[in-house]
Amino acid sequence: MGEFEEVIRSLADLAGEEIVDFRDEHHRWHLYQRVINSERADLRDVLYQVIGWEEDDALALTVVLHVLEQVPEVERHAWVDRLRTSESHQYASARSFDIGMLESILQGAVSENALQALQERSDWLQLRLARRSESADVLDELANSGRTKRIKRLAAERLDKLELESILQGAVSENALQALQERSDWLQLRLARRSESADVLDELANSGRTKRIKRLAAERLAKLES
Structure with a gap:
């Protein structure tokens, strides 16, 4: 048994999966998917070893891209380094950077x-x-x-x-009112129907993008003021 087959079999045994033909990339991808979806640390540790042996560069890259979204930032570089070709390494490095940027922006660093x-x-x-x-x-x-x-x-x-x-x-600033003039029909229409702000409704009644928006805003404004 070769080393690649040995590590694949070890991963399959640990995951409780049967791999019929380890030489078939479709069988291997099915196993890798199960490991990735399980999010088990012990399986991911073995997968880390397997990817260094994976003969299909495209398949190895696909696995690493999935794993990069699961592991913390400090582990991503090591996973990228498991890739054997410069093209795959460069692509995965860019994805790792993007994941870090995504996390940063979603946490409010803009x-x-x-x-x-x-x-x-x-x-x-x-x-x-x-x-x-x-x-x-x-x-x-x-x-x-x-x-x-x-x-x-x-x-x-x-x-x-x-x-x-x-x-x-209730967040209705002067800037918000000015920006409202350029917003979509979708937004203006829903505000015309639902807003409790006289300033918003007055703005839409006078500057709405369609006659319908102007009419609805004016009608709602009249009801609020009555």
């Missing part, structure tokens, strides 16, 4: 430098921030400068939802 750097980062990072960020600055940046139409759309939609929640909770 500097001007971070916003500028975000313009050059990967679709992977921008897409996850468009879906998960709570920062209006980040979402506005992605809505305007995202790398794809999908990223721009998701960021704009999330920004609208966050602004809706904020305004309905």
